[in-house]
Amino acid sequence: MPKISSKGQHMPESPIRKLVPYAEIAKKKGHKVYHLNIGQPDIKTPDVALNAVKNADIKVLEYSHSAGFESYRTKLSAYYKSHGLPIEVADIIITTGGSEALLFAMGSTMDSGDEIIIPEPFYANYNGFSTASGVKVVPVISTIDEGFALPPIAAFEKLITPKTKAILICNPGNPTGYLYSKEEIMQLAEIVKKHDLFLIADEVYREFIYDENDKHFSVMNVPGIEENAIMIDSVSKRYSMCGARIGCIVSKNKEVMATAMKFAQARLSPPTYAQIASEAALDTPQSYFDDVISEYKERRDTLIAELQKIEGVKVATPKGAFYCIAKLPVKSADDFAQWLLETYDNNGETVMVAPAAGFYSTPNVGLDEVRIAYVLKKEDLIRSVAILKEALKVYNQK
Incomplete structure (x- = not known):
């Protein structure tokens, strides 16, 4: 057998x-x-997204560009800029959910046997994505006693080996709901610069912040790590559109994006109707x-x-x-x-x-x-x- x-x-x-x-x-x-x-x-789900699909006048359901609709990426860039993130159209590739964006990120930055450090507990599918990519997860434990705050940077440094290629965080976190502070993000920025690593930030819950004094600080806002930073995003939670399966990988590192594009071309294109809904969702009122x-x-x-x-x-x-x-x-x-x-x-x-x-x-x-x-x-x-x-x-x- x-x-x-x-x-x-x-x-x-x-x-x-x-x-x-x-x-x-x-x-x-x-x-x-x-x-x-x-x-x-x-x-x-916002009516504007659902209505865009209902009213779509499509005679042939064609492939889209492998990077996603240019109109969607242009509008998404404007959305990010309106939220203080300096993201251009060329920095964005639309993916089939945030899941595919993570697979593209790992595939573009790591080889089989390489290592990625992740504070745990973490989104369970990171284990699955790493296994699929042949990458070894090296965990650094955060604890409930500390409210799942970022472990000490010294704990990260102890785990770095010649095979370490990236640190991955989810901010705010799934499954803990922890929100990394600006100071914690800056600490991570220093360590990835020091050791020439990628910092991959899964930021799909960016809008879900609950206390007045708390603010989300994106890796895309950190000066000096433009070549290190990779952001993962998705429409799933923001617009209650989990079934759309639309996300994106974002980076200013041109080599990373050119490599991710090869993975995007290999899977052809993200789904058309879901992109129509996601582009329209950007018009959702505040x-x-x-x-x-x-x-x-x-x-x-x-x-x-x-x-x-x-x-x-x-x-x-x-x-x-x-x-x-x-x-x-x-x-x-x-x-x-x-x-x-x-x-x-x-x-x-x-x-x-x-x-x-x-x-x-x-x-x-x-x-x-x-x-x-x-x-x-x-x-x-x-x-x-x-x-x-x-x-x-x-x-x-x-």
């Missing part, structure tokens, strides 16, 4: 999606499942974002307040994105999360969470943690945490 690849065998399962079969079984039993496991917003941020801030405050009422639960308050990591009074969050779906219900209802161990690459770390996405309305969040509270009592008595 032919054998599958070693790469395929080592490709990690998604901690976000691996429990889906158990959720499906729970639903077949007639149970209502509150999905706290996945960052799928319930916020309505009032939409004001309402969305206000809603998510209330959801965050509600979730954290409810979680803090549960004995034995520890949670770091997120400053951005729409996730938090909660430490639970259990030995195995994986077992608990499966049990919630397979065995437990509270008046016919249960919850689905994402075990956080899958957001680490260090073995046996985060075993008692879960990621919770606060993408449900406040009443559902309150009910979800109430179920979680009762479930923990039952689980720890069994």
Whole structure:
């Protein structure tokens, strides 16, 4: 019998999606499942984006340019400049989601066996992208006790080897919701300059900042690292358009962009209808974002307040994105999360969470943690945490 690849065998399962079969079984039993496991917003996609697709007068669904519509890139450049980011049209390649942008970034800057340093916990698919690219993830641990702040720069320096090619951050972070300060970004800028590394910043949650004194600081705003900085972006969360699968890779490094273009040409082009929607979404009024941020801030405050009422639960308050990591009074969050779906219900209802161990690459770390996405309305969040509270009592008595 032919054998599958070693790469395929080592490709990690998604901690976000691996429990889906158990959720499906729970639903077949007639149970209502509150999905706290996945960052799928319930916020309505802007009408301007949906209408652009409905009204598109297309006779032939053609390929687009491999870099994406020029009209879209021009408009996107203007959008970034309006937010203080000095990004030109030539600095942008449109991708099939932020996921493809990350694959292009790794493919353009790293060879098989090279290393990338990532503060953990991190977006679980970074493990998958690295495996697909033949790149080794070298984790540097941030902790819930420190609110998942940037680890000391000395911890990064200890991990740098001749094979180290990049540092990757998510800002604000998935799964922690941590927002890196300007000072922390500047520290990273110094270390990548010193060691001639790339600094890849996944900034897809840039707009989701909740406290008045906090501001997002982009790697594209750091002077002197134009050749080092690569930004990843996406429409998925900003416009509640996860299904569009449109993102972009951004850099002022011409060699990086020319190389990324070769990867873009190899996959031909990003999807046409999704680009039409994404270009139109740039006309979304500011009032939409004001309402969305206000809603998510209330959801965050509600979730954290409810979680803090549960004995034995520890949670770091997120400053951005729409996730938090909660430490639970259990030995195995994986077992608990499966049990919630397979065995437990509270008046016919249960919850689905994402075990956080899958957001680490260090073995046996985060075993008692879960990621919770606060993408449900406040009443559902309150009910979800109430179920979680009762479930923990039952689980720890069994």
